[in-house]
Amino acid sequence: MTSHLADDALARLSRPGAVPAQHQRHLDDCPDCRTRMAVWQGIGDAARADAVEQTVAVPAFDVLMGPALAAAGQQGETPAPETVAPPPRPARRFAPHGFPEPWRLAGLLALRQAALLPRIWAPLSALGIVGAALLATTFTQERLALRVFGGAVVLLMLFGALLVASPRRDPRRELLFTLPVPPAAVFLARLTVVLSVDVLLALACSALVDGPGWRTVVASWLGESLLAASLALALSVRFAPAIGAAAGGTLWLLGLLSGPEGMFTTPFQDLLGALLSTTPWTLVLALGLLGWAAMAMRRAGGAAASD
Structure with a gap:
């Protein structure tokens, strides 16, 4: 066979x-x-017949443009190239209440992050700042009153910054990498909520401190609190929450003992006074540290996405 x-x-x-x-x-x-x-x-x-049908022969340039060029040459004119109008710019989207869409999304994100924060944080901050303001009114010395109130505000804002840092054991940390927005945006939204609440409470309670005036009271804590909070936050995100807490606590203690309106006189008093005072340079340094922390959170989000 x-x-x-x-x-x-x-x-x-x-x-x-x-x-x-x-x-x-x-x-x-x-x-x-x-x-x-x-x-x-x-x-x-x-198969070969289908391939032949799908093959389109490209005509030569002379065959394609020769008649048109010859006609234009006889008339003594050169055909003007066709102009293509640019595509229309997309209309700016507005929410039903008249706000631009990006601002509306940012507001919604901030509200969602505020709801995810521990419930005890806002009452604790309010109680601490109001209590510090009332305690400061009992002192007859303005320097001591400023130091007590400013130290309490710095410590509470430092606590809020460490709360934003979200240690790895915090179950809310995974939301930074699961929401359909960049982790850095979620991080900045949470930071905005915490710092805004603390700063607004401190600004309002600064009016309760008698003696030096509202602006002087605000200047005694604003720069130092933002610098300590941003330093603790940046080191917590970059390295570990313990390192950030140690650095922020050290800066707070140095400011309390030997900073502006400090309790003791030390060789570092002038340096700490310039560093912890409310100046444009202090605010720029604080913003730089916050930007450094946001970049670290962005890299962490990219690493989580690749994993």
């Missing part, structure tokens, strides 16, 4: 070209292989 040719052999033999003699003798003697060979030849012919 003669064995039949395999399908892959018949597929090769169906291509245009001479069939080897041994295969041709087998095809002459085997009707089954001839039938299968005809099927493969039909498939090949159909």
Whole structure:
């Protein structure tokens, strides 16, 4: 019994070209292989015909543009190129209440982050700042009153910054990487909520401190609190919450003992006074540290996405 040719052999033999003699003798003697060979030849012919139909010959430049150039030359004019109008700029999207869409999304994100913060944080901050203001009013010395109130505000804002840092054991940390927005945006929204609440409470309670005036009271804590909070936050995000807490606590303690309106006189008093006072340079340094922390959170989000 003669064995039949395999399908892959018949597929090769169906291509245009001479069939080897041994295969041709087998095809002459085997009707089954001839039938299968005809099927493969039909498939090949159909494929080649379809390829020819899909092939579009590109006309030469002279054939395509020759008549138009000749007509323009006879008229002595050069056809002007067609100008394509730029696409219309997309209309700015506004929310139903008239706010631009990005601002509306930022507000909604901040509200969601405020709801995710521990419930005890806001009452604790309010109680601490109000209590510090009332305690400061009992002191007759303005310097001591400023130091007590300012130290309490700095400590509470430092606590809020460490809360934003979200240690790894915090179950809310995973939301930074699961929401359909960049982790840095979620981080900044949470930071905005915490710092805004603390700063507004401290600004309002500064009016309760008697003596030096509202602006002097605000200047005694604003720069130091923002610098301590941003330092603790940046080191917590970059390295570990313990490192951030230690650095922020050290800065708070130095300011309390030997900073502006400090309790003691030390060789570092002038340096700490310039560093912890409310000046444009202090605010710029605090913003730089916050930007450093946001960049670290962005890299952490990219690493989490790649994993």
